[in-house]
Amino acid sequence: MSVLTPDLLASIGRKGPPRTEVVTRRDIRKYAIASGQRQRRFLDGDEAPPLYHVALFWDVVEREELTPDGVSIDGLLPKFPLTRAMAGGLEIQYHDPIRPGDVLTGTRTLTDIYEKQGRSGPLIFYEVVLEIVRDDGEPVVTEKTTRILR
Amino acid sequence: MTLDVKVGDALPERVCVPDNIDLFFYNAALWNAHRIHFDLPYAKEVEGYPGLVVPGPLMGDWLGQCALEWASGRGRLVRLEYSNRLAAYSGDTLTVGGTVCAFDAGSGEATLDLFVKNEEGAVVSPGKAVVRLET
Numbered sequence: 001m002s003v004l005t006p007d008l009l010a011s012i013g014r015k016g017p018p019r020t021e022v023v024t025r026r027d028i029r030k031y032a033i034a035s036g037q038r039q040r041r042f043l044d045g046d047e048a049p050p051l052y053h054v055a056l057f058w059d060v061v062e063r064e065e066l067t068p069d070g071v072s073i074d075g076l077l078p079k080f081p082l083t084r085a086m087a088g089g090l091e092i093q094y095h096d097p098i099r100p101g102d103v104l105t106g107t108r109t110l111t112d113i114y115e116k117q118g119r120s121g122p123l124i125f126y127e128v129v130l131e132i133v134r135d136d137g138e139p140v141v142t143e144k145t146t147r148i149l150r
Numbered sequence: 151m152t153l154d155v156k157v158g159d160a161l162p163e164r165v166c167v168p169d170n171i172d173l174f175f176y177n178a179a180l181w182n183a184h185r186i187h188f189d190l191p192y193a194k195e196v197e198g199y200p201g202l203v204v205p206g207p208l209m210g211d212w213l214g215q216c217a218l219e220w221a222s223g224r225g226r227l228v229r230l231e232y233s234n235r236l237a238a239y240s241g242d243t244l245t246v247g248g249t250v251c252a253f254d255a256g257s258g259e260a261t262l263d264l265f266v267k268n269e270e271g272a273v274v275s276p277g278k279a280v281v282r283l284e285t
Binding site: 090 | 166172175176178179180181182183184185186189192196197207208210211212214215218219223226227228229230231232233234235
């Protein structure tokens with residue numbers, strides 16, 4: 001019997017609200033130092049390092065929205081019957097570099113939910129795609145996150 | 151320019167020993183308040199970790215850096231994928247590296263197998279990157 005109810009599966013395709021962020025040199029420099037970059041163009045903030053978008057589109061939440069372990073609840077996700085998160089993965093496609101002054105809009109979509117049988121019971125997999133587009137309409141980054149719950 | 155790239159070439163390795171300041175900076179840059187990354191009593195007593203947990207995307211970033219530093223300014227990252235299989239902790243000695251697993255001289259596209267390994271040699275974060283080199 002599947003742990004995925006029709007209600008859960010109906011949330012596939014759900015989109016989060018588009019979020020627009022302005023890229024600044026200061027923000028790129030902070031990220032570059034924080035992530036241990038060694039290339040000058042990143043440290044000087046001329047171009048964003050490849051995973052800078054993770055920081056740029058990390059949810060900015062208020063204190064009240066944090067759970068006791070310090071994370072925020074992802075409003076895009078339905079309430080899953082399994083809650084223990086296992087290793088997930090990221091697949092990122094790069095279309096165009098991110099530079100200071102760019103105005104970027106990111107939209108997250110819950111693109112898939114599926115089940116597999118693990119050794120000790122069912123596993124739920126879900127996929128969230130983040131599409132990042134510049135204000136001239138050019139795609140910049142497409143990121144697919146896969147997470148596993150047991 | 152001809153590219154001297156062969157399948158099986160090893161990428162230059164980098165040893166990272168993330169400390170609490172690295173974890174502070176990285177989580178501050180993200181606005182990530184997950185306590186397993188900065189609150190040692192919480193990480194140990196509540197979650198049962200032996201130390202402060204190195205954030206997964208930071209190790210993913212190291213894989214991208216390894217690919218780009220190998221390309222040393224003559225290439226662009228087209229694609230990067232990674233997963234976080236094992237936890238790593240503040241103070242761990244982690245080695246980042248990889249090998250060329252495919253190369254198309256026509257397009258200049260190199261596919262790289264990447265890893266972050268811990269002191270025991272176990273792969274903490276495997277990954278793959280496609281870098282397009284200027285031909």
